[in-house]
Amino acid sequence: MSTRPDHPRTNLNNLLQAVYGPAAPDHVQWDVSSKGPPNCPTWSATIYVDDMKYGYAQARTRGAAQDSAAQQACDHLRRERLT
Template identity: 40%
Template sequence: MSSPHFAMRLNNFLQGRYGASFAAHFKYEDTSSGPQNLTVWTGTYFINDMKYGDGSATTRRVAKEAAAQKTIEMLEAEGNDVPP
């Protein structure tokens, strides 16, 4: 089973919406917590300084994908068409 690549879908959507200046409209932040052997990563996407999706997982990559998935879900709930 292949990965859904939510972060790539989100990136492509934002590039389509904002063009060459898309990087100025969003940011991604991640933090870690817990002991080294039980680290939990939390990633958060912001669009135009507004917090959208966040996600947590035991790896940075999976936390970023979870945050991107939630961000896409929020964008779609607002009526945006985020291509697959």
């Protein structure tokens, strides 16, 4: 996992830390699974914040699915904070 400041999971963590402080991990749940053959799985990642779905994605790798779902969650959180 990259630790670049523009990495979706890092950005999501930073946003959640700004909202919830050190309790941020208590407000987040990931549901990650794969299906298909072992040599070519499709990974699904769903992220929930306070039991509400904030992002869902499918990709060929676990990390890519989580990154895409995290980006959706970041976009959703940013929109919420602007309204």
